[in-house]
Amino acid sequence: MVQFLFFYFAIAVIGLGITIVNSRNPVHGVLLMLVLFFHMAGLYLLLNAEFLAAVQVIVYAGAILVLYLFVLFLVTLREEVRISPFIEKGYWMGFVIAIAMFITFIKGIQNFTLGEHGAYTIEKIGQLTHTKAMGEAIYTTYILPFEVAGLILLVAVVGGIALAKRERKGA
Amino acid sequence: MELLWILVKILIVFGVVMLHVAYATYFERKVIGHMQVRMGPMRVGPHGLLQPIADGIKLFFKEDVIPTPADKQVFYAAPLICLISAVSSLAVIPFFEGFAIANINIGLLYIFALSSLASYGVVLSGWSSNSKYAFLGGLRSSAQVISYEIAMGLSLVGVMMMAGSLNLTDIVHAQMSSSFKIYLIPQFLGFFVFVVAMLAETNRTPFDLPEAETELVAGYFTEYSGMRFALFFLAEYIGMIIMSCIGVICFLGGWSGPFHVPGLPFFWFVIKVYLFIFFYYWVRATLPRYRYDQLMALGWKVLIPLALFNIVLTGTIKSISG
Amino acid sequence: MTPGTFLPSDYLPIMVMLIFATGFGVVTLWVGRYFRLRRPYAEKLEAYESGNPPSPPPRFRFSIKFYLIAILFVVFDVEAIFLYPWALVYDKIGIFAVVEMFLFIFLLLVGYAYAWRKEALEWEK
Numbered sequence: 001m002v003q004f005l006f007f008y009f010a011i012a013v014i015g016l017g018i019t020i021v022n023s024r025n026p027v028h029g030v031l032l033m034l035v036l037f038f039h040m041a042g043l044y045l046l047l048n049a050e051f052l053a054a055v056q057v058i059v060y061a062g063a064i065l066v067l068y069l070f071v072l073f074l075v076t077l078r079e080e081v082r083i084s085p086f087i088e089k090g091y092w093m094g095f096v097i098a099i100a101m102f103i104t105f106i107k108g109i110q111n112f113t114l115g116e117h118g119a120y121t122i123e124k125i126g127q128l129t130h131t132k133a134m135g136e137a138i139y140t141t142y143i144l145p146f147e148v149a150g151l152i153l154l155v156a157v158v159g160g161i162a163l164a165k166r167e168r169k170g171a
Numbered sequence: 172m173e174l175l176w177i178l179v180k181i182l183i184v185f186g187v188v189m190l191h192v193a194y195a196t197y198f199e200r201k202v203i204g205h206m207q208v209r210m211g212p213m214r215v216g217p218h219g220l221l222q223p224i225a226d227g228i229k230l231f232f233k234e235d236v237i238p239t240p241a242d243k244q245v246f247y248a249a250p251l252i253c254l255i256s257a258v259s260s261l262a263v264i265p266f267f268e269g270f271a272i273a274n275i276n277i278g279l280l281y282i283f284a285l286s287s288l289a290s291y292g293v294v295l296s297g298w299s300s301n302s303k304y305a306f307l308g309g310l311r312s313s314a315q316v317i318s319y320e321i322a323m324g325l326s327l328v329g330v331m332m333m334a335g336s337l338n339l340t341d342i343v344h345a346q347m348s349s350s351f352k353i354y355l356i357p358q359f360l361g362f363f364v365f366v367v368a369m370l371a372e373t374n375r376t377p378f379d380l381p382e383a384e385t386e387l388v389a390g391y392f393t394e395y396s397g398m399r400f401a402l403f404f405l406a407e408y409i410g411m412i413i414m415s416c417i418g419v420i421c422f423l424g425g426w427s428g429p430f431h432v433p434g435l436p437f438f439w440f441v442i443k444v445y446l447f448i449f450f451y452y453w454v455r456a457t458l459p460r461y462r463y464d465q466l467m468a469l470g471w472k473v474l475i476p477l478a479l480f481n482i483v484l485t486g487t488i489k490s491i492s493g
Numbered sequence: 494m495t496p497g498t499f500l501p502s503d504y505l506p507i508m509v510m511l512i513f514a515t516g517f518g519v520v521t522l523w524v525g526r527y528f529r530l531r532r533p534y535a536e537k538l539e540a541y542e543s544g545n546p547p548s549p550p551p552r553f554r555f556s557i558k559f560y561l562i563a564i565l566f567v568v569f570d571v572e573a574i575f576l577y578p579w580a581l582v583y584d585k586i587g588i589f590a591v592v593e594m595f596l597f598i599f600l601l602l603v604g605y606a607y608a609w610r611k612e613a614l615e616w617e618k
Contacts, residue, residue, distance in 0.1 A: 062290075
C-alpha cells in the first residue's frame with residue numbers, strides 16, 4: 001500500500017511537471033501546478049512530515065501560486081511570442097546534454113548513502129507530533145537561520161514595494 | 172472494513188450538512204424578511220418550508236449556459252475547486268466527543284490550507300468566463316480573501332498558544348480544563364479579529380464586494396448558470412458553516428455546555444453553530460457594504476496589527492504568569 | 494521504523510474525503526447533463542454586458558496594486574507559518590523563545606512600517 005501510494009504520487013508529480021512545462025496556456029499550467037502541489041503534500045505525508053505537508057499547500061499552493069497567477073494577469077499575453085532557439089540547429093546538442101545529465105543523476109543516486117540518524121526518531125516525532133518537533137528544532141538549534149529568514153522576508157517586502165510602487169512627486 | 176466505516180461517517184456528515192445548507196438559505200430569507208418586516212418565502216409548503224427543495228430542483232434542471240468566449244477547461248474546473256475545498260474541510264471538524272471523520276494533529280492548518288485553495292476557484296472562474304464583470308469580481312475577491320486570510324491565521328495563534336495544539340479535538344479539551352472554560356474571555360481580541368476575518372473570508376456582508384450587484388452584476392459567477400452556479404452557492408454556505416464550526420471550536424468551547432443533554436452529545440455544538448449563522452444573517456440585515464479601499468485598509472491596517480498585538484500580549488501574560 | 498515504510502493512517506479519511514468531494518461534484522454535473530435543457534443560440538452564449546455586444550478586451554491588464562498585495566501576502570503568510578510551531582512550543586522553551594519571536598515580529602514590523610510609509614497599503618491614489 002505504501003509503495004503503491006508512493007509510486008502514484010511520484011509518477012503523478014513527474015507527469016504533471018512535464019505537462020506543465022509543455023502546456024501552451026499559462027493559466028492551465030497554474031491549475032495543473034495546484035494539483036501537483038497536492039501530490040507533493042502527499043509525498044510529505046508518507047514521510048510523516050504532516051506539518052511540512054500543510055506548509056507545502058498553504059505557502060506554495062496558497063500564496064506563491066497566487067502571486068504567479070497575478071503576475072500572469074499583469075502581463076496578459078495576447079499573442080504568443082515566438083523566439084528563435086538560442087543555439088541555431090542545436091537540437092542534437094541539447095539532446096546529448098540531457099542524456100549526460102540523466103546519466104550523472106542516476107550515478108549520483110547510486111552513490112547515495114543514508115547519513116547518521118538525528119535526535120528525532122519516528123517514535124519521538126510521533127509522540128511529540130511533527131509540528132512540535134519542528135518547533136523545538138527551529139527555536140533552539142536553528143535559531144540563527146530562523147532570524148536570518150526574518151531578515152530575508154524584510155528584504156522581500158522592501159524590494160517588492162520599491163519595484164512596484166510608483167514614487168509620487170514630493171513624497 | 173475501516174474504509175466502510177469512514178464512508179458511512181462521511182455520508183452522515185455530508186447529508187446532515189447538505190440539509191443544513193438547504194435550510195440555511197431558507198432561514199436566511201426568513202430571518203432577514205422578518206427583520207425588515209416582511210414575511211419571506213411563504214408559497215411553497217407551509218410557511219414556505221419546501222422552498223429550498225423547490226430551489227434545488229429548479230437549479231438542477233436549469234440550462235447550463237457556457238459562454239462562447241470562455242476557456243472551457245478552467246470554466247469547468249473552477250466551481251469544482253470551490254466545492255472540493257469547502258466539502259473536504261468538513262473532514263476534521265469534531266462534532267462531539269470522539270466524532271470527527273479524521274482526527275489529525277494539524278487540523279487547523281488543514282482548514283487554512285483548504286480555505287486558501289478556495290481563492291483559486293474564485294479567481295479562475297472570473298478569468299475563464301472572459302467577461303469584464305466576472306474578471307473584476309474575481310480579482311477583487313481573491314485580493315480580499317488573501318488579505319483577510321493572514322488576519323484569520325494570526326488571530327488563531329493566540330488560541331494555539333493557550334491550547335498548545337493544532338488538533339481541533341485537543342483544543343476543545345484544553346478549553347474545558349482552562350480556568351474560563353471558553354477562550355472567548357482571555358482571547359477576546361483574537362475573537363474579534365476572527366469574526367471580522369470570517370465574514371470577509373466567506374464573502375458575506377459587509378464584505379460582499381466581489382458580488383456587489385450594483386456595480387459588478389454577480390461578480391465572479393456572473394457567467395455561471397444552473398448546476399454550476401449551484402456548486403458555488405453550496406461552497407459558499409458550506410464555507411459559512413465551516414467558519415462557524417471553527418469559531419465554536421476555538422473560542423466557544425466546542426461541544427461542551429453548562430449541563431449534559433442525554434442522548435444528544437452534539438446538542439451544544441449545534442446550538443452554538445446556529446448562533447454564529449444567525450449572526451451572519453443579523454450582520455447582513457444591519458450593515459451596509461464597505462468600499463473597496465476601506466475594506467483593504469481595515470484588513471491591513473487594523474486587523475493584522477491587532478492580531479499581532481494579541482499574540483504579543485498573550486505571550487507576555489503567559490510567560491509572566493507561568 | 495524507517496520513514497516511508499508505514500502509512501500515516503490518520504490521513505486515510507482525508508484522502509477518502511477529497512475523492513468523495515470531487516466525485517460528488519463531477520457526478521452531479523454529469524448526471525444533470527441528461528436532465529437539463531440545452532437550447533443555445535449565439536446571443537445567449539455571449540459574455541454578459543447588460544445586453545450590449547461585449548466591447549473587445551475583457552482580460553485587460555489590471556493595476557499593479559494587486560501584485561503588491563500578493564507580495565505582501567506571501568511574506569506575511571510565511572511569517573504566520575513560522576508562528577504556528579512557535580505557538581505550540583514557546584512555553585516549553587521559556588523566555589528565550591518569547592524574546593526571539595519578538596525579535597522576528599519586530600523585523601517584520603519594520604517591513605510593515607515601510608509598506609505603510611510608502612503607502613503600499615493604501616488602495617487609491
